[in-house]
Amino acid sequence: MTAPRQSLFDSIARRTGAVTWRRPSLPAIDVRFAFALTALIALGPLLTIAGAGWLRADAQRDAEALRAQGQARFDAEGAQRSAALQFRDAVRRPTVAVTLDRIARVVPDDARLAAVAREADGTLRIEIATSDPDPLRTALRRDPLFAAMRETGQRRTADGRVVVVMRTQR
Template sequence: MRTPDMPAIDWRWAAALIGLIALGPVLTIGGAKMLERDALATAARVQAEAAPRIAAAAQDHDARELLRAAVRRPTASVWLDRVAAALPAEARVARMTQAADGAVELEITAPDPDPVRTALRRDPAFAGFREAGQRRAGALILIRYRRAA
């Protein structure tokens, strides 16, 4: 019911206002999608440009870690000194090898392997060594010990 004081409502203006209100979120979402696409493209470009430097840094880090581990590892002469100090008088080191990864293998000859085992167990430096076998070598017995890297 219309009163003479109220003008007629123009529904076109109301529809335009509703459309304008609804257009705000749509434009915001569209703008956000464009910004996201641009940011992803920039990130991909930067990542492609930085990939060689990142790979070189990783390779440098690996080389430093390998060198650090090699420097911290006791050398063959240190192991020979420790073995010489720990072994009984009748035992001798027949062979010793140290691999690049730090694994050490010792071959010790003695007339009786039990004093050698006891002497090496007493020294904490040889806690990581495990007996890898023994065999007769003439009048002596050759005992092989290994220490993993």
């Protein structure tokens, strides 16, 4: 084995007569210790990544539970709001008795009411039998309640009268 070469610092110190400085020799390192130290250093980031994954999975589970809970509450509030709007519309609409009274005042004398129905969505359906539908249509357009109605059909009866079917627009 060859002797280690002297450094530039050692050469200068020897020429100038200064005290030489010797490099301390390093102790022999056990290979198992070096491997364990390397593994420990590499394990830090791996454990950090794994811990972050676990935390993210927990946060996603919590967020999904909150989302489901919020959706249930949103659906319930939507149903409640829809029911409140339907109730408000039902209260604001004239009752069937008021509607019948207005029909009786508006239609010509020869016209007869065949049917009146209010459907679940609030649509009003009226069937009126008359000998001439034109004066009936003119009379119904004068009242604001019936002016918004549109004629959806008509048919002839056995006695020669015409049944006009009208419905409110939704």
